Amino acid sequence: MIAIALGGFGIGTTEFVSMGLLPLIADDYGMSEDRAGHIISAYALGVVVGAPLITTLTGFIPRRRLLLILMAFFVVGNSLTILAPGYGWLLLARFITGLPHGAFFSVSGLCAASMAPPGQRGRALALVGVGFSAATIGGVPFAQWLGQVIHWKAAYGLVVAAGLATVLALWFFMPHMTKMKPTSAATELGALARSQVWLTLAMGTVGFGGMFAVYTYIAWTMTDPTRAAMDPVLIPVVLAAYGAGGLVGNLFGGWLADRNLEIGIGVTLTAIVAVMLGFYVLSAHPISGTIMFGVIGFFGSALVPQLQIRLMDVAGRAQTLAAALNHSALNLANAAGAALGGAVIAAGYSYAAPSLAGAAMAIAALVVWLPTVLLRRRSLKMAESTYFAVKDVNGT
Template sequence: MKLSLLPLALGGLTIGITEFVMMGLLPDVARDLNVTIPEAGHLIAAYAIGVVVGAPLLVVAGRNMPPKKMLTILALMLTVFNALSIIAPGYDLLLASRFLSGLPHGAFFGVGAVVASRLADKGKEAQSIAIMFTGLTIANVVGVPLGTWIGHHLNWRYTFVIIAVIGLITAISMAMYMPALDQQKNAPMRQQMAFFSKFKAWLIMFITAIGFGGLFCWISYIAPLLTEVSGFSAENVPYIMMLAGVGMVAGNFIGARLADRYSPAKTLLILLIFMSATLTAVYFFSGNQYTSLILVFFTPCVAFTLIAPINMLAIQTAVGAEMIASAALQAAFNIGNALGAYFGGLPLEYGYGYTSPEIVGIVMALVGAGATLLFIKTTPASELAPSAEKPLMMH
């Protein structure tokens, strides 16, 4: 790994722990602040809203900054806003802190994806982007379980101390190792925002939100699936989730290699179909513990292969507006998170079993595949080439 990519990976680690650890800390936070679990759940929603709001706004606000300065500021924002959670005296300030912590998420990944592709060797742009997202996947293997353990056995506020420290290390490493890339000659803002007037732009966002949302139909309700269907004890769930994190790490790199070698759009189509197949397997075979463990690894592995191809597709499609498009993509990922959790929960509310969310996930993945096929059919073959054959035309 190039040392210049280390700050991006550390930023991904910070964001990954920040985003996902609250799911494991909910009971501890609710008990400490004397609120209900559903009220504590709003802390997760507040973060997601922050991502959706902050992704385009911060990229637009920092459009004239050199990338290194922009990323350093975003890393410092992650540090400061997470530090607010340490000292939040009550629920309201913690809710505000979670919203603020979400603001730099999309912008960091959006700017970082473009920077990573600029730092990459020819034909390895997607692999370079994947290194940044490695931090996000490692967070699910180590950071989130560790943060959850600290919250359970010590104090949930200590978890945010760790997040703030990693955020500060990210900012310092950014100053030390990130090269001072020339500021790109951006197209006028009106021209950049014109990206969102394109049908293909919204098609990419739709593919991301709906297709990737299929994963969250599964992972949002994985705990009761493992305990009630697979028969694992509740004490084993955190360790099993580490296996899911390993699957995410593997899928992240597999997807990057596929996107560099093959057309990102065609890779997406195949992977979304494959994702629907894995969710089908979850529906039918989760009753067996050995099969269930295999699927806990395999399902997020397949889902996270989508990340690099969809990022490359957004960057290649948005010539002159790469950072805005990439940041908006992060907002779409979080919309997919919310949609998957909501739609996946509907059959549960009507009394169906804990494998029923997978039916919704299968449909979402197939709809995403259909939208990807539409993208392919409406795009000239020359624009569907893999990054190894197609230069990134960044201005």
């Protein structure tokens, strides 16, 4: 668990620190805020493409070995980010870095779930996500500070170090997971034939996007001289507030998943709508805006393990691909949220306005959630009725 959490720490740091570094990157390359936001979309696109592709084609590789390969690839991608000579190369480097993201979390999550006692899968997945959440508390603010006092590329140097440490930890402490059977591409692709898989992915893509619409532009939002007017040196504090909320929210989401999964997802999406609206109003002040940003982190992170468990429940034998598709959906939300937030700002609205777009996205996710739950309940009842009808016919 420690080795997996360390990998999550590195991945979480590289994904989220880019958002806080956008003003520095934009200044370095002399570009607008919305164009700088494209590096966020490039990373997210790498996750969207890499997660299903890698997990589908690598089912025959032992899980421990695959985790080592993925983390080594992650180190290469972040090293290319540091060495990128121009904006185009930077976009390519971020895309490459995102490729192993979803596959790493899907494989490590399945390893944790397979070792968990009955009824505690949500808790196990939440513990796997602790490293990712801890990154937003310590790794991201520290990397942000390094980027401000040295150079924004120094932040990615920290990520490379975390990746190398993860490779060593996996090598020495990760069990070989010999009881996890290999799968074929045909088995994994079976998940794509299930409507409940697609509906769950839709919930994640739409519902999670609002968080990134806010997070991507948080540095500009909190330092806007017409609103909060926060000193830029305090942005790491704002990011740490999000991380603290995310750490607790991740555990809370695992707790909800083990108790009432379907209702828990609905409650979480409803709460996201409320906090997005609250952030739009309260972000005009440094303290209240920081607190609300932490609450956004809480409910956004609570959604992740719940969606992961739901995908595992509805995917049949295609567990690895389903888990990977969850990260594809969440990072498609990353790209969509960043793009939507940039479009709102480019249209002339305030830096806080993307939170309203985020609230609208969460409402859209609720519209998907209700029929998805009802359809699954109906199919389960039909399956139960068929089972008892066959049992009566057989006289047993």
